[in-house]
Amino acid sequence: MRNLLVLSIMACFCLSCSAQDITLPPAQKTGGKPLLDALNERQSTREFSDKDLDNQTLSDLLWAAYGFNREDKRTAPSANNKQPFSVYAVLKSGVYLYDAKANTLVLKAQGDFRTATGSQDFVAVAPLNLVYVADLTKNSAEAAAVDVGFISQNVYLYCASADLATVVRGWFNKDDLKKALKLGENEAPILTQTVGHKK
Numbered sequence: 672m673r674n675l676l677v678l679s680i681m682a683c684f685c686l687s688c689s690a691q692d693i694t695l696p697p698a699q700k701t702g703g704k705p706l707l708d709a710l711n712e713r714q715s716t717r718e719f720s721d722k723d724l725d726n727q728t729l730s731d732l733l734w735a736a737y738g739f740n741r742e743d744k745r746t747a748p749s750a751n752n753k754q755p756f757s758v759y760a761v762l763k764s765g766v767y768l769y770d771a772k773a774n775t776l777v778l779k780a781q782g783d784f785r786t787a788t789g790s791q792d793f794v795a796v797a798p799l800n801l802v803y804v805a806d807l808t809k810n811s812a813e814a815a816a817v818d819v820g821f822i823s824q825n826v827y828l829y830c831a832s833a834d835l836a837t838v839v840r841g842w843f844n845k846d847d848l849k850k851a852l853k854l855g856e857n858e859a860p861i862l863t864q865t866v867g868h869k870k
Contacts, residue, residue, distance in 0.1 A: 690765040693776040696727050698734035703832035713827050716836035719797035719867035723763070728833065729799070730774060732866065733758065735829035736801065737822050738771045745771070747821040755809035756818060756861075759802040759852055761788050766852055779853055787851040788863045789843045797836075797867035801826065802848065808857045819861045826864055836869045 767776035788800035805815035830837040
């Protein structure tokens with residue numbers, strides 16, 4: 672009987688620690704620092720604490736990056752409203768696709784793939800690496816390059832407002848990253864961005 676109880680507890684523990692989809696709380700869409708203060712404090716940082724981001728912060732950050740602020744329009748503009756981007760969140764627990772409509776992080780791969788998001792040492796320390804992936808059947812690579820600038824700047828401004836550290840990066844191995852994210856033939860990682868608490 673005691674062995675069954677121990678096995679049952681172990682099974683529950685293993686289930687609770689395995690990665691799964693993350694349903695995020697509703698994003699807080701008001702408050703924060705005034706825009707001019709956030710612009711004044713916007714900066715790139717390459718030193719991060721390994722402290723995890725809580726789900727409310729993830730929700731607010733991802734909404735600011737590329738969430739919906741109207742029925743079919745996002746917080747970042749895109750050429751001809753093609754909305755060619757997907758935002759992936761690479762956490763310690765796995766690779767997740769941000770589903771903005773459902774406000775959910777959909778698990779794509781379990782495990783720590785943070786080192787696949789870039790060549791710098793800090794990508795393995797920071798709790799979150801965002802990967803901006805373009806569907807090249809929706810728009811040209813040139814238009815995607817412009818669009819990703821809007822998304823990454825939204826993240827910079829959110830981080831300045833929330834007193835978080837961030838840096839946008841283009842230094843990564845595209846093939847390794849495509850494998851880690853399980854991307855299709857026409858999907859291309861355009862840019863990555865590291866986010867975390869200041870060290």
